[in-house]
Amino acid sequence: MAGSKRRADDLSDGERAHKRSDTRYETFKATTRSDTQSRKEGVSNAVLLTTELLENILHHLPMKDLLLAQRVSRKWQGVIGQSKRLQQQLFFTPKESGSCWEFEAGDDEDESETAVQRGFRKITIAEHIERIKQGDPWVYELGELNTLLFRSDNFRLDERVEDGGYESFISPWYMPVWDKHASWRRMLITQPPAARVSTDFDFEPAFDHCEHVSGGQTGVTAGDLFKEVEDAEDAGCEWDFERHSITTTGLLFASPTELEEWSDA
Structure with a gap:
């Protein structure tokens, strides 16, 4: 069809x-x-x-x-x-380390004693708290450094603690000082937070400016440190990116491998 x-x-x-x-x-x-x-x-x-x-x-x-x-x-x-x-x-919120250590210094009067015979011993949080109450300067919490803001100076581990618990760092700072509202200003500089730090900043013309900086309830932030730099710039000084140091007390910035090498030496 x-x-x-x-x-x-x-x-x-x-x-x-x-x-x-x-x-x-x-x-x-x-x-x-x-x-x-x-x-x-x-x-x-x-x-x-x-x-x-x-x-x-x-x-x-x-x-x-x-x-x-x-x-x-x-x-x-x-x-x-x-x-x-x-x-x-991101270092916006505090956290605890949960790892505490004691530095056992050798006897400097014993000429046979070498740096290798000094070492670290891991202690409990309860021991750490008790030793802090007693004013012991040789106990530490294992900490982290804010790598967005700082670079470690890579000192030997024993050199980092020989001044009674102070750690030192070289900046450069990677953040623009003039950004007044940047979120990174709220960043803590360490984890766990450092309640107080000592600064040693070099400015041009030659000007060595040391200051103790205290943080708020959460600890010292990048904004707290930059406030000091900004005040110096307002006074007509220029700062050198490579010649700033920050020191904290009671925190030990080391890798587990590094601590193991110094433990039970």
Whole structure:
């Protein structure tokens, strides 16, 4: 019948095979190019929109990248801002070290005694608190230095503690002093927080400025230190990026490997 559709029985074997081939091709093409891509995007979005998974991923970022990640989206900004672990990683929220050490100095009068025979002994938190109450200057909490703001001066471990518990650092400072409202100003300079630090800043013309800086309830922040620099600049001094030092007391900035080398020596 003219104009009517041909029944399947009327199709030749070749036409039926070609029709099946077209159908399979169209189905295969849709699956690989569209459906598969959609599935991948769906899985990625599900991971990045799941708070716990996103937090675990962001935890592995360097500090600077983690700060910049807050600009990606409101979701990311919210996760970073509400995560205690990430806020501690960014030095915005205080955290405890949980690792305390005693430095056992050798007898300087014994000529056979060498620096290698001095070492560190790990003590409990309760012992540390009791020794602090007694005014013992040779006990420390293991601390972290804010690497976004400072660079360690890499002194030998025994040299770092020979002055009764003071640690010293070389800056340079990487942050612009003139940015009055930058979030990094709220960053703690150490973890656990240092309640007080001593500064030794060199300015040009030759001017050695020493000051004790106390922090607020959470500890000394980058803003507290920069206030001192800004005051000196207001007085007409220029500061030298390479010649500043910060000292703290009661904190020991060392790696576990370094401590092990000095333990039980």
